[in-house]
Amino acid sequence: MGHRCCTKQKIKRGLWSPEEDEKLLRYITTHGHKSWSSVPKFAGLQRCGKSCRLRWINYLRPDLKRGSFTAEEEQIIIDIHRILGNRWAQIAKHLPGRTDNEVKNFWNSCIKKKLISQGLDPQTHTLLSSHRRTSSSSNFPNYNNNNNNNSFLIITSSNIPNNNNAPIIETTQTLSSSSSSLPTNYYDKAQPSVVQPPLSPIYEPPILDNNNNNSCMNSLLWDSGTAHHDAEDCRVETLLEYGQGLQKHDADEDDDEIREANNNIIEMNTNASLEGSNNANHNNNFDFGLLESVLYSEFMSHDINYMDELAWNF
DNA sequence: AAAGTATTCAACCGCCGACGT
DNA sequence: GACGTCGGCGGTTGAATACTT
Numbered sequence: 140m141g142h143r144c145c146t147k148q149k150i151k152r153g154l155w156s157p158e159e160d161e162k163l164l165r166y167i168t169t170h171g172h173k174s175w176s177s178v179p180k181f182a183g184l185q186r187c188g189k190s191c192r193l194r195w196i197n198y199l200r201p202d203l204k205r206g207s208f209t210a211e212e213e214q215i216i217i218d219i220h221r222i223l224g225n226r227w228a229q230i231a232k233h234l235p236g237r238t239d240n241e242v243k244n245f246w247n248s249c250i251k252k253k254l255i256s257q258g259l260d261p262q263t264h265t266l267l268s269s270h271r272r273t274s275s276s277s278n279f280p281n282y283n284n285n286n287n288n289n290s291f292l293i294i295t296s297s298n299i300p301n302n303n304n305a306p307i308i309e310t311t312q313t314l315s316s317s318s319s320s321l322p323t324n325y326y327d328k329a330q331p332s333v334v335q336p337p338l339s340p341i342y343e344p345p346i347l348d349n350n351n352n353n354s355c356m357n358s359l360l361w362d363s364g365t366a367h368h369d370a371e372d373c374r375v376e377t378l379l380e381y382g383q384g385l386q387k388h389d390a391d392e393d394d395d396e397i398r399e400a401n402n403n404i405i406e407m408n409t410n411a412s413l414e415g416s417n418n419a420n421h422n423n424n425f426d427f428g429l430l431e432s433v434l435y436s437e438f439m440s441h442d443i444n445y446m447d448e449l450a451w452n453f
Numbered sequence: 454a455a456a457g458t459a460t461t462c463a464a465c466c467g468c469c470g471a472c473g474t
Numbered sequence: 475g476a477c478g479t480c481g482g483c484g485g486t487t488g489a490a491t492a493c494t495t
Contacts, residue, residue, distance in 0.1 A: 154463070154489085176480065192481075193464070228483060243484075244462050 151185040155194055159184055163191055164199050197238050204236025208245050216242060217250060221264040 151159075166182035172195070175188035184191060208216075212234055219230045227239035227246075234242065246261075254261040 152465075174480080189481080190464075197463070225484065239483075240463075248461055 149185060150187050150190075152190070155198075159186070160194070160199060163194060167195055167199070197240050202236055203238070208237075208249075212237070213245075213250060216246065217254075217264075220246070220250075224262070 155163075162182050162184055163178070166178065170181070172178055172192070175192045178184070178188055178191045179186045182191070186194075215233055216230055219233055223229055225243075225246075227243040231237050231239040231242045251261045254264070255267070258267050259265065260267050
């Protein structure tokens with residue numbers, strides 16, 4: 140069958156030969172690609188424009204990074220995937236030199252299995268049902284015991300404003316003394332929007348790499364203050380901050396209560412993710428509109444109880 | 454060493470939205 | 475508004491390679 144553009148003439152398919160690569164590379168580097176559909180004709184290739192585009196993006200582009208993914212890249216993928224789902228192109232934008240195809244393949248062949256082996260659902264990043272009730276404190280995922288320098292945030296009613304002013308959310312402790320960490324209060328830095336996290340029971344996102352002191356989530360958050368490439372980036376960063384802001388620590392809680400609360404939040408997140416998927420055009424899309432409307436309006440103008448409710452019904 | 458099985462990843466497929474006519 | 479084309483995306487396939495028996 141092939142694409143419409145492929146039916147017009149005899150089109151070669153399958154793996155690219157070195158000669159074809161050479162032709163495409165030479166053409167693109169000297170002429171660029173104003174129109175992919177005309178590239179094969181002018182480059183002397185028996186391929187469709189789409190195939191040329193794909194070959195260029197995934198293989199010939201000079202700025203591509205080669206080799207296996209680093210632990211840091213892996214953590215970035217997991218962190219962003221937790222928020223965006225299978226939006227590989229968006230995830231790849233946060234990994235210079237990596238393509239969406241590469242990220243997708245890496246996810247499917249590697250990360251997915253790793254998460255499953257840790258008892259986590261790779262789609263929702265929450266505990267698999269088979270791991271929930273049977274989890275003992277020893278095999279419960281390390282939500283509370285990690286070496287990441289994620290900060291614990293204490294949110295009190297006094298720092299929840301009921302107007303549009305930015306809330307002051309204080310960091311009372313960090314878990315790591317690593318000096319390369321995020322600022323002690325990263326809501327302080329100038330940014331286009333300040334996220335008001337909803338009050339919720341204890342929630343600490345699963346930290347998958349206990350040995351990764353320099354959390355990629357944190358570096359991403361920290362870097363976000365300096366460069367917003369486009370609106371989508373802003374959203375990703377805002378969402379990451381939102382997720383981070385959901386963290387709340389209460390040292391006095393009994394362990395069982397903590398686990399119970401975690402399970403409840405996990406349930407909530409699962410539902411939210413599934414709803415997001417169902418509402419979107421593509422599978423696993425996140426409903427940015429919904430989230431943004433909540434982040435930018437609802438949380439900014441309601442009292443704590445209402446925000447609590449929102450958090451639970453999200 | 455050979456056969457069978459699992460994994461990886463480049464490339465394809467089909468759908469969608471944007472855009473021009 | 476209808477239609478066609480194009481670029482972009484996520485899901486899927488299957489050949490090549492790695493691993494196991």
